[in-house]
Amino acid sequence: MSDGKRQIYIPPLSAKVSSVQHIRLSLRVDYKPYWSDGLGELQTVLNALFLGRKQNPIHLQQAEAKFLIYKLEAQRKSWRNKTASVNLELDGRNL
Numbered sequence: 001m002s003d004g005k006r007q008i009y010i011p012p013l014s015a016k017v018s019s020v021q022h023i024r025l026s027l028r029v030d031y032k033p034y035w036s037d038g039l040g041e042l043q044t045v046l047n048a049l050f051l052g053r054k055q056n057p058i059h060l061q062q063a064e065a066k067f068l069i070y071k072l073e074a075q076r077k078s079w080r081n082k083t084a085s086v087n088l089e090l091d092g093r094n095l
Contacts, residue, residue, distance in 0.1 A: 034078035
């Protein structure tokens, strides 16, 4: 550090890989409990249509609507499953 600049420590890639493997899913930043394989497939279709959006703008809008509806249904279902067994009188703070 003779040049007067602070050095930033960048952990090795193996540290990131091991942390992803051992940290619980609910503690990860990018974890979405409602995500499923069907939603992932819809997103890949949406991404492919987005690249060719000038040729098929109507197909892109249809795919966006289908993806959004499916995602909202999955989020609502996930929330209903989470809150179905919660006693709000005792566990109201845990939500």
